[in-house]
Amino acid sequence: MAKIGINIATGSLQQPEMIVGIDLGTTNSLVAIIHPETKMPIALKEFDGSSIVPSVVHFDQFGNVEVGAAAKPYLESDPANTIFSAKRLMGKSYKDIQTHQDFFAYKIIDDNNDSLVKVQVGDQFYSPIELSAHILTALKNRAEHILKTPVTKAVITVPAYFNDSQRQATRDAGKLAGLDVLRIINEPTAASLAYGLGLDPTEEKTIAVYDLGGGTFDISILKISGGVFEVLSTNGDTYLGGDDLDRAIIEYWMGLMKLDTLENQKSLKQQLRLAAEQAKIALSNAAHFETNFAGEKLTITKEIFENLIAGIVDKTMECCAKAMKDAVLKVSDINTVLMVGGSTRVPLVKNTVATFFNQPVNDTVNPDEVVALGAAVQADILAGNNQSMLLLDITPLSLGIETMGGLMDVLLPRNSKIPTQAGRQYTTQKDGQSGIQIAIYQGERDLVKDNRKLGEFTLSGIPSMPAGLPKVDVQFLINADGILQVRAKELRTGLTQSIEIKPQYGLTDQEVEQRLMDSITYAKEDIATRALVEAKTEAEQILAVTEKFMSKNIALLSKEELMQTAEAMQALQLAITMEDKNLIQGKTEALNELTRPFAERVMDQAISGALKGKGIMD
Ligand code: AMP
Numbered sequence: 049m050a051k052i053g054i055n056i057a058t059g060s061l062q063q064p065e066m067i068v069g070i071d072l073g074t075t076n077s078l079v080a081i082i083h084p085e086t087k088m089p090i091a092l093k094e095f096d097g098s099s100i101v102p103s104v105v106h107f108d109q110f111g112n113v114e115v116g117a118a119a120k121p122y123l124e125s126d127p128a129n130t131i132f133s134a135k136r137l138m139g140k141s142y143k144d145i146q147t148h149q150d151f152f153a154y155k156i157i158d159d160n161n162d163s164l165v166k167v168q169v170g171d172q173f174y175s176p177i178e179l180s181a182h183i184l185t186a187l188k189n190r191a192e193h194i195l196k197t198p199v200t201k202a203v204i205t206v207p208a209y210f211n212d213s214q215r216q217a218t219r220d221a222g223k224l225a226g227l228d229v230l231r232i233i234n235e236p237t238a239a240s241l242a243y244g245l246g247l248d249p250t251e252e253k254t255i256a257v258y259d260l261g262g263g264t265f266d267i268s269i270l271k272i273s274g275g276v277f278e279v280l281s282t283n284g285d286t287y288l289g290g291d292d293l294d295r296a297i298i299e300y301w302m303g304l305m306k307l308d309t310l311e312n313q314k315s316l317k318q319q320l321r322l323a324a325e326q327a328k329i330a331l332s333n334a335a336h337f338e339t340n341f342a343g344e345k346l347t348i349t350k351e352i353f354e355n356l357i358a359g360i361v362d363k364t365m366e367c368c369a370k371a372m373k374d375a376v377l378k379v380s381d382i383n384t385v386l387m388v389g390g391s392t393r394v395p396l397v398k399n400t401v402a403t404f405f406n407q408p409v410n411d412t413v414n415p416d417e418v419v420a421l422g423a424a425v426q427a428d429i430l431a432g433n434n435q436s437m438l439l440l441d442i443t444p445l446s447l448g449i450e451t452m453g454g455l456m457d458v459l460l461p462r463n464s465k466i467p468t469q470a471g472r473q474y475t476t477q478k479d480g481q482s483g484i485q486i487a488i489y490q491g492e493r494d495l496v497k498d499n500r501k502l503g504e505f506t507l508s509g510i511p512s513m514p515a516g517l518p519k520v521d522v523q524f525l526i527n528a529d530g531i532l533q534v535r536a537k538e539l540r541t542g543l544t545q546s547i548e549i550k551p552q553y554g555l556t557d558q559e560v561e562q563r564l565m566d567s568i569t570y571a572k573e574d575i576a577t578r579a580l581v582e583a584k585t586e587a588e589q590i591l592a593v594t595e596k597f598m599s600k601n602i603a604l605l606s607k608e609e610l611m612q613t614a615e616a617m618q619a620l621q622l623a624i625t626m627e628d629k630n631l632i633q634g635k636t637e638a639l640n641e642l643t644r645p646f647a648e649r650v651m652d653q654a655i656s657g658a659l660k661g662k663g664i665m666d
Pocket of ligand 1: 076260261263289290325328329330332390394415
């Protein structure tokens with residue numbers, strides 16, 4: 049007979065352990081499960097019927113912590129000690145967020161621009177990981193309270209553009225909250241799963257996920273094929289959402305009331321903000337809204353509201369156009385459009401998206417819950433209750449290493465599907481070189497100095513060998529969570545070294561976009577620079593190898609050959625100093641032509657290997 053466990057914490061019968069799905073949102077968070085009987089995903093609700101846990105953490109002077117709905121009122125009454133939008137700080141440095149500092153009403157430490165941000169509350173310092181862990185703990189407690197069983201395993205969603213460090217930070221927050229994070233998945237992928245997309249292995253679909261929440265906007269283009277999800281492209285704006293729609297109404301009303309500012313009247317300001325949100329929500333189902341504010345009647349029609357927000361909605365459509373362009377797709381290629389986020393309830397938003405994609409949108413699943421519900425579907429798959437499926441995401445920027453002359457050698461191009469692996473062989477540039485340095489960069493520019501450094505390590509202890517002889521295999525591996533591991537192995541000796549990349553700080557998606565734009569703006573310049581650096585590097589290698597050859601094999605060459613070679617070397621050296629790519633290439637070729645028969649003459653494998661070798665930094 050099977051044993052039945054008793055939960056010591058609650059005294060109730062132990063249920064089989066459940067893996068929960070968590071949407072850790074900027075404004076709101078939720079926890080969901082697959083209902084054991086109906087097998088349908090459901091968001092877990094408290095007695096008040098609300099599935100939403102506001103992503104707000106309040107600390108009182110005694111260090112007591114309140115999270116969610118209980119913490120929300122403090123946003124107005126005690127802003128310095130009330131943390132919202134901690135997600136925006138995940139994996140970020142002060143430098144990353146300083147242009148948006150006005151957005152945060154609490155104190156963000158700015159003592160070191162490059163290290164990860166901390167938030168100061170009283171005399172305590174909190175990392176965004178600790179803050180997120182408080183929210184995750186509240187969700188875990190909610191789940192345990194409702195399910196009457198300990199909850200220790202979770203799937204957590206993150207935006208598709210989150211980089212390695214942000215994903216790692218989310219995973220660490222889970223750990224801190226006592227959760228074993230089985231998988232980090234992308235929010236648009238979760239939304240698709242909630243709509244049941246991708247569960248049929250014969251299904252082939254291209255999906256657009258339009259996600260307009262309270263403070264952020266994301267558009268993602270996904271492809272599903274054979275039960276496999278692939279993110280083709282992402283775009284968006286991390287500071288655009290429902291709050292901007294509220295602000296449009298506030299400004300309109302302030303104009304009507306001839307009010308310049310309510311800066312010093314906190315309570316009135318708050319009242320007006322709430323009235324504006326109420327108006328916005330009402331106008332999703334009505335043509336007209338009316339309320340009283342400080343003894344005045346305030347009204348707004350749906351038509352006026354739509355005129356006020358048209359610019360904001362258009363901005364999101366520009367992002368959609370960019371995402372389509374990045375995915376190299378036409379609107380007619382999109383089979384399904386999914387609506388995610390509370391703000392997609394606004395009819396103008398729905399209609400504009402439908403017009404853009406030239407088809408009706410899917411909005412049958414609650415847009416506030418859809419991501420958490422999808423995370424629950426994924427959790428169920430991982431629990432083995434559903435067919436096993438592979439989830440593929442993409443790298444937002446190219447990943448590579450620094451090679452000779454400060455060039456970026458891309459191993460994994462931008463938009464590579466993950467999990468993935470790529471490798472390339474490198475060699476030493478100097479005789480007897482005992483170590484090679486592997487410096488890892490992220491970005492689209494041809495010179496590493498224009499890209500972002502993620503980390504570096506040295507493969508040391510290479511036995512003394514002539515330049516070009518060691519074969520160093522560098523492998524980039526990205527796991528399903530998007531964490532990058534870089535391995536270097538000297539193939540002759542088996543010497544291996546590796547690191548896992550947990551970058552110091554992340555990039556905002558605007559910065560990702562800026563980097564992409566820069567790579568386009570400077571494309572011509574970059575290509576020319578790369579060509580020159582490559583020509584110079586090759587020339588320097590040929591010069592070094594020739595010099596070595598000459599000193600070793602002087603007896604094999606005639607006096608005339610020696611003279612000609614010295615002249616050709618001098619000409620090449622001059623060309624290098626003149627920084628003229630064509631001249632360098634011409635003179636390299638001339639020297640090559642001249643020395644080729646010499647190399648053949650001695651049949652020195654090592655030297656011919658070195659002539660072909662691709663150098664890396666020493
Ligand atoms: P989310 O971040 O996805 O929870 O979205 C929250 C945002 O959706 C807030 O800005 C809400 O004001 C907005 N929202 C919720 N319900 C509605 C509605 N019926 N019409 C318009 N906006 C809504």
